[in-house]
Amino acid sequence: MQIGHLNVMQNWHKDLDDYQMYQGEIDLAVAADERGFDSLWCVEHHFEDYGLCPDNIQYLSYLATKTKRAKLVPGAVILPWNDPLRIAEKMAMLEYFAPGRVGLGIGRGLARREYVGMRIPMEEARGRFDEAARLVLKALETGYMESDTALFKQPRVEIRPRPLKSYYDDLNCVAMSNDSALAAAEIGGSMMTFIQFAFSRHLPMINLYRDRFREVHGREAPPCTLTDVTVIHEDEEEARRLAYEHIGNHYMAVTDHYEFAGDHFKGIRGYESYQTGADLIKSAGLEESQRTYIEAQNYGTPKQVIEKYRERLELVGEFNAMLVLSFGGISFENAQNSLRVFADKVMPELRKMHTNTRQASQAA
Template sequence: MEIGHLNVMQNWHKDLSDQQMFEGEIDLAIAADRLGFDSLWCVEHHFEDYGLCPDNIQYLSYLATRTRNAKLVPGAVILPWNDPLRVAEKMAVLEYFAPGRVALGIGRGLARREYRGFRVPMEEARGRFEEGARLVLDALDKGYMESDTELFQQPRVDIRPRPLRGYRDALYCVAMSNDSAEAAAELGGSMMTFIQFAFERHMPMIELYRERFRKVHGREAPPPVLTDVTVIHEDEEEARRLAYEHIGNHFIAVTDHYEFAGDHFKNIRGYESYQAGADLIKSAGLEESQKTYIEAQNYGTPKQVIEKYRERMELVGDFNAMLIVSSGGIPFPVAQNSLKLFAEQVMPELRRMSARSRVAA
């Protein structure tokens, strides 16, 4: 099992400037590397407090100089908002800063306000994602980029510095819908998803991904990456209080950023399936939906967190785990405590569980 740490770069802190928030997030990433996490990830978001990292490859280039062991993964580059040529160039440079410990994460984005800010029609998202992924992967394989399609007209140019490697064997794709899961499988990438509701409801999409991967590539899919907003505390009641405050805040941020109270997804080609989730939130009500979201995440004492992972492994088999310990305005000392408790008490047991799971399989 690989275990990752994800910076979401969210400033819901009442008393911190954006610079102070960045410093706190950087300290968490450096601590995760020191504590033995396998990978460090960072999201890409724009224009508001929901996520303040508009260039996650640039952020990881900085972490490359401050860390020693962890793999560095943009989680993810949102391809419809980025020029594929620039993505390929920046990934080539990142590898020079951290040779042998870089992977590529890609996604197509969901927030209407971010698409509007970039003047990109959401109806073009899937085409831009699929073509952009092909161009970036080919360029990092071949060392040049060239395209003449309706979406991308790119005269042949070399990628310099020359790419040290390709990323088809180190590719992660964010998947929050069946369409995205199938796209991840077709590209041969590992599926990374965010836990949103009771884990049983995630299983059909995971199985769809696995089935499509086997059909396209003739082999078993890599383990999915399961991402939780995580709060760990020595005291059970304090863990619950922190979770209901700060994971609850994160749910409100998610709902607002992606406009899940609206009806617009049903009219956007490629995003129709998200309307079902939005309708579920509306029918259940915001308060009940928030509670469902909190309970789906991983919070509690170290023993409680281990048990939730054990229950998941019984359902899904082997998987890779990702933690978000800083979101919803949680104080950075509390986030650091979650990280430390996870590394010292949860991580060793997770690795043993994963090893037993592989032997049993």
């Protein structure tokens, strides 16, 4: 089992400016490296408090100098918003700052306001993602990029510094819909998804991904990465209080940022399933939808968190875990406490659970 830490780079802190917020996020990532997390990830978001990292590869290049062991993964580069050539060049550079510990994460993006700000028609998202993914992966394997299509016209150029590795076997794809799950499977990537509702509702998409991966590649899919907005505290009531305040804040931010109260998804190819989710939120009501979201996340005492992971392991088999510990205005003191308690009391149990599961599977 691989355990990752994801910086979402939100500034809902009433008492911190953006510089202070960044220092807190950096300190959290460095602490995750020191406490044995396997990977450090960072989102790409633009223009507002929801996420203050317009270039996650640049951020990871800085972390490369501050960390020693964890893999560094953009989580994710949003392909439709970026020039494929520049992604390949920046990934190649990142390898030189952290040789042997770089992964690639790609995504399609969902927020209409970010598409508008980046001047990219949202209707082109699927095509841009598919084509850019092929171009970036090929360039990082061959050392050059060229293309002559309606979306990307690129004369042949070399990638310098030269890439140190191929990413066909080290690719992570963010998937929040069946469409994206199928795209991840077809390109051969490991699927990373955010927990949104009761885990049983995630199983059909996970199985869809696995089935399609097996069909296309003739082998089993790599473990999925399951991402939780996480609060861990030794005191059960305090864990619940923090979760309902700050995971609740985060849910409201998600709903606003992605405009889940609107109807615009239904007319955009590849985003139709998000309209179904938006309609469910409206029919259930915002307060009930918020409560459902909070309860889906993995929060609580170490024992409660371990038990939720155990239930998922029984349902889905081997998976990787990702934690978001700073979000929704939670203090960095509380985020660091969650990280410390997780590393000391949860992480060892998770690793044992997965080892036992793998050994039992091999024996069978």
